[in-house]
Amino acid sequence: MPDTIAHDSSAACFSAAKLNSLTLKNRFIKAGTFENMTSNGVPSDALNRFHGELADGGIAMTTLGYCAVENDGRLNENMMYMHEGIRPPLSVLIADLHQRGTMVSGQMGYCGGFSKNRHLSRRRPLGPSFGLNGLGIAQGMLFCDAMSVRDINAMVASYSRAATFMKSVGFDALEIHFGHGYGLCQFMSPKTNKRKDEYGGSLENRMRLPLRVLAAVREAVGDDFPLLGKISMTEGVRGGLHYDDAVEISKLLDKAGIDGIITSGGTSSMNPMIMFRGGNILPAMLKTEPSLVMRLILRLAGKAMFKDYPYKELYFLEQAKRIREAVNCKMIYVGGASSRASFDQLMAAGFDFIQLGRSLLSDPDLPNRAQADVNFVSRCTHCNECVATIESPEGIHCTQF
Template sequence: MNQAKAAANVFAPVQLAGASLRNRVIKTATFEGMTPKGIPSDALIEHHRGIAAGGAALTTVAYCGVSPDGLTFEDQMWMHEGIFDRLKQLADAVHAEGGKISGQLSHCGFFSRNKPKNIPRPRGPSVTFNHYGAFSGLPIGGAMSHADIEKTLGEYHDAAALLKRAGFDAVEIHMGHGYLLSQFISPYSNKRTDEYGGSLENRMRLPLQVLASVRKAVGEDFPILSKLNLADGFRGGIKIEDSIQCAKLLETAGINAIVMSGGFTARTPMYLFRGGSPLKQMIQTEKNPVMAFMMKIGGPKLFRPSKFEELYFLDKAKQMREAVSVPLVYLGGVSSRDSMVRAMDEGFDFVAMGRALIRDPEMINKASADGASYPNQCDHCNLCVPSMALPGGVRCVSLKGGF
């Protein structure tokens, strides 16, 4: 594809399953910190309304927990009737700006510091040390029983049905970043010896069952995306060769698009972000003094600054592109018009971005109008990450302050 055609494709209308999108740009799910006590706030509605008004075709609401025991911490929302009206207001606000809206269906697995009632400890594929929850009284993550798995499948089904009924146009199943489904996929965290462990096909069993359950809830012409790691970013985790096999299984099972990502929150958070380290500000906003102390000791290893480069997942993503035909969403270092165009030129179907749209929600309108002259001034400091813990939620700290 030549550059002129690729540029035209970025901003041209496109169909994704049953959804008509005005262009190929997706606001990826980045936790907003705008759901106090699990309730979608006016700030959350305004955040996504602004993204839609700025020209993005599809904006993704982050961390739509499928159950109260699937939350990493207390102020995340889970999908239940009590928030239906607010979800509908959110969808209506995005639609009023000509955009479409997706919800990221998520479950944390063992990676949690949340203590819902009647749930003694978080559960994932295998018994493991839960360092994230250790200083909140949850040091051990349990292994999900078959009954737990069946219950969780029903929760994904019901959460997807709720979002569709509230007017959402798509759902994204979170299979990356070291949360529940990623924990099942990765050999690092999945040590099971039953039909859910061992071979890659077995480790993919639960993600594929979740996809089938969600499909049953939303119907055949409703877009289902999955966020999938290209690599976990450490020895013993998923590598690109494994990810390609995962993608082939998802393609066969009827996924509508795959959002390619990377990194394992518990091990390699900067593998996803790249750029400056937000550790100092994360410690500053940490309310648990013991956790803050431990972050001072262990955090420098986890949150090392790393060089930011445009399209930093491109080499691995191109290997995925060569292996599958399913629509692929390129994510990772898209922060300019040129990088959007190059992603199209490399054969990807959509581009997704987070930090660049937090910096400038009107980026897509400006880039489509001004062409190559558009400058997005995100400096990849990553301070938007700890800003989600501030009153009012995520923001570009360079523009709006906060620390």
């Protein structure tokens, strides 16, 4: 098990621990999500308040979700991409969180062939292979094109530039998004990667680009800067990544120098409900989707895409344990941890940190409350209505409390 700072085992989740050279005051990390509080790609006062409330609630590190590495890496034009034009507001946000005693991670993203960004520099988004761009149908972007090797090299360079910028602006850690069906995951998955060159075929070949990205980011930020990687342990679709693949992927990332692996699951473009156990998100999405075309598509294909997965605590635990046993890097658990009993169980199972998403929307002061109450249980009902509020003008929020 990786080294940690000495602590009382009965309350390990509230003890300090190191992530490379960074010390976090407890084991709770806000998971990266798109809050829809960055209109035209610029961090807003609402985003500051959102993360500030989490900081005041005791979170050790919050994650600014979906920091696209370039303009064409955004799913939509309201997502941030890393460039000098947003340095002033981003610096203010990060400095304020530091003053509140919270570290800040930036989730590095690239959409690949799954985009509705109307500000693309090209006619179609780029993925590993030619295919359907389901997210872009309402914008008239029905397909994605296959990346050339030149495009791949440019993408790696974008990650390097973004990492340099993010470190300079004050981020304490970076999280490379290797999961959820986005750009790097599209290369990793045999479902979306149909290439016949050195970037397709075997798992070793499909991991070539993700490992190049990791190496480029590491070179940009240095050996002592914390790098995390979020993976999908399974995509939950036939022909996609599965749990056995996740073990091998994690070994490769560990060998390549990742500091921590976040064990998520599912794919936003094919089976998102594997990561959102509980209430089906389809009804809420039908209510909030602004596009008539997309609402029609959701009505026709929604039941096949949004399957029912009943909620249970720690629903990824057994599969995440397999990875815990296979790697030496830090392990960050995400998936159905919403009670003090679950937090303690994860610490006892050898996980180093816990990422939280939905439960922080209902309980932004969760770490403080859980520390004060050994019987703490989050108010989150796992209704998943919050997932659809990313299209809301007020941004993502809990609809129940």
